[in-house]
Every structure is written in C-alpha cells, then in structure tokens.
Amino acid sequence: ILIDEYDSPLQHSWHTPEHEVCTEMYRNVFAVLKNADQYEKFVFITGITKFTQVSLFSALNNLSNLSFLPEYATVCGITEDEIIENFTPEINVLAQRNNWSFDEAHQKLKEYYDGYHFCRRNMTDIYNPFSLVRALYDSYISNYWVSSGATSLLNKFVQNIEIRLEEFDNSYIDSDTLESSDVSSGVDELFLFQSGYLTIKKADEEGYYLGFPNEEVKRALSKIVIPTLTMKSQANVITAQSHSQS
Structure with missing residues (x-):
C-alpha cells in the first residue's frame, strides 16, 4: 500500500475549519490499515511535513520513520x-x-x-x-522550483521570512526538534528543512547546522517568495534593490 504526499491536504487546510475534518478522515483510514495488518506485506507513506502532534498516526503506531537513516x-x-x-x-x-x-x-x-x-x-x-x-x-x-508548489505554503508556516532570510542560511537546530518535532510546532527552520528550502550542512552531537542547498533555492526565495509575501510587485522589489545598491 502506497500513500504518496499524505500531508498535502493537511498543509492546505492548516488553520482552517476543514483541517480537523481532514485529520479525522486520515485517522479513520489509518485505523483500517492497522486493523488489516495481518493482510498487509508493506505499507509506505510519503510526505514533506509531519503532523504527528494532531494525533494523526495514533491509530497507526507501528510505522518506522526512515527519514534520518543512512x-x-x-x-x-x-x-x-x-x-x-x-x-x-x-x-x-x-x-x-x-x-x-x-x-x-x-x-x-x-x-x-x-x-x-x-x-x-x-x-x-x-x-x-x-x-x-x-x-x-x-x-x-x-528555476524550476517554483513549479513544484512548495512556495505557496511558506506564508502559512514561516513568519517574517523576508526579514529573517539571511539568518536561515547558517541556522542551528537541535536534533530532537529536527528529527522528531511536528511542523505545527511553529519552528520556522523545521518547515524550511522539511519542504526542501534548507538542508543539513554539518552536525554535532547536539544538533544540526542548516543552510540553503543550492542556487535554485536561493533564487526562489529572493525573487519569487519575498515579493509574494510582502505583497509587492516584482518591479517594486527590483527598484528597491537598485536603490539599496546605489
């Protein structure tokens, strides 16, 4: 059984009245999977973000998280x-x-x-x-990143990204938060990591140093996301950048 992008409806319904309805539907489906365990050889669920704190997987608690295994x-x-x-x-x-x-x-x-x-x-x-x-x-x-749809969710999960953009490119996050926390916890770096805007640059015993993985992601954030979140036109952003450079 393959469930791909399980989190997409949950992301788009976040902070709306439909979110709990959506969550309850998932719980019902997962309960069926749990009860039919003897007939299932393999169950694989993929997604970008985690919603464990809403008890989504309480009915299906025998899954293994493969995300951080070498x-x-x-x-x-x-x-x-x-x-x-x-x-x-x-x-x-x-x-x-x-x-x-x-x-x-x-x-x-x-x-x-x-x-x-x-x-x-x-x-x-x-x-x-x-x-x-x-x-x-x-x-x-x-820049094909903007076609993937990930940019439309940033303003739901990341606060003041236009102000904090430079901070994210060398940010530190503890291991428990990155590996175990729910995206609904409100940690901006967590959502940016789970959605692909940040990646692991290095790690120590306590946590991870995150940063932008490549040029495409940097450009997506600076040229596409910021004008959208700040409700400015692309022309105004370019003009503002020109003034600041001069």
Missing part, C-alpha cells in the same frame, strides 16, 4: 554517480546548446540543483530530481 539517505534524489552513469548524453546536449564544455555544464547543474543532505551519518550529495530532470529535458538551466 541507508535511505539517497532514496529520494539523484547522486553524483547516478547523474554521470545515467545522464551523460543529456549533459552533452546541454553543453552543446549553451556553448559549454561537458564539465561546465555538469558544474552548472551541480550549483543549481545539488547539495541536499538528509542524514548526519551519510552526507552524500543529492540532486533535486524534479529540477534536474526538467533542466536536462529542456537543455536549459532555470
């Missing part, structure tokens, strides 16, 4: 070895159409779409598969 750290993306092994022809086309060498095209892809890490015990670099595949299909380096 053997699964590369399961949701594309590694450096995989891109060379599987996408060399596409990288050659990208290079030719942009008058780059193969190494230059590869470096561009790395700067824009690589840099994710999901486990302190396995810090293998991971490319964003959605953006990487789109860039190779189009033979064009662009």
Whole structure:
C-alpha cells in the first residue's frame, strides 16, 4: 500500500475549519490499515511535513520513520554517480546548446540543483530530481522550483521570512526538534528543512547546522517568495534593490 504526499491536504487546510475534518478522515483510514495488518506485506507513506502532534498516526503506531537513516539517505534524489552513469548524453546536449564544455555544464547543474543532505551519518550529495530532470529535458538551466508548489505554503508556516532570510542560511537546530518535532510546532527552520528550502550542512552531537542547498533555492526565495509575501510587485522589489545598491 502506497500513500504518496499524505500531508498535502493537511498543509492546505492548516488553520482552517476543514483541517480537523481532514485529520479525522486520515485517522479513520489509518485505523483500517492497522486493523488489516495481518493482510498487509508493506505499507509506505510519503510526505514533506509531519503532523504527528494532531494525533494523526495514533491509530497507526507501528510505522518506522526512515527519514534520518543512512541507508535511505539517497532514496529520494539523484547522486553524483547516478547523474554521470545515467545522464551523460543529456549533459552533452546541454553543453552543446549553451556553448559549454561537458564539465561546465555538469558544474552548472551541480550549483543549481545539488547539495541536499538528509542524514548526519551519510552526507552524500543529492540532486533535486524534479529540477534536474526538467533542466536536462529542456537543455536549459532555470528555476524550476517554483513549479513544484512548495512556495505557496511558506506564508502559512514561516513568519517574517523576508526579514529573517539571511539568518536561515547558517541556522542551528537541535536534533530532537529536527528529527522528531511536528511542523505545527511553529519552528520556522523545521518547515524550511522539511519542504526542501534548507538542508543539513554539518552536525554535532547536539544538533544540526542548516543552510540553503543550492542556487535554485536561493533564487526562489529572493525573487519569487519575498515579493509574494510582502505583497509587492516584482518591479517594486527590483527598484528597491537598485536603490539599496546605489
């Protein structure tokens, strides 16, 4: 049984009267899964954010969270070895159409779409598969992140992002919060990590240092999200930036 993006309805109903109705529906479904355990060989549930504090999984409490296990750290993306092994022809086309060498095209892809890490015990670099595949299909380096829909939820879960933007690129969060807390706890860095805007840069015994994974995410935040959240037009933001630079 595969339940993909279980959290999407919960995200969009957050802080609305429909949220509890949605949560109760999930509880009923999960109760059925729990009661039918003897007939199930494998149940896999994916999502970006966690909603454990609303007792969503109280009816299905025999799940294992794979998110921070080293053997699964590369399961949701594309590694450096995989891109060379599987996408060399596409990288050659990208290079030719942009008058780059193969190494230059590869470096561009790395700067824009690589840099994710999901486990302190396995810090293998991971490319964003959605953006990487789109860039190779189009033979064009662009910001595909905004097409993923993640930006529309930022103003629900992150406060004053336009003011705190620079703080997030070297932020510290303790292990318990990152690994176990619910997105509804109100920790901005937690939502930004779970939704892909921040990634693990390094870790110590107590927690994690987070930062922006790549150029695509930085540009998505600075050029797309901020004008939306501050209710300014793109032209006004560019004008303000020009004045500040002058």
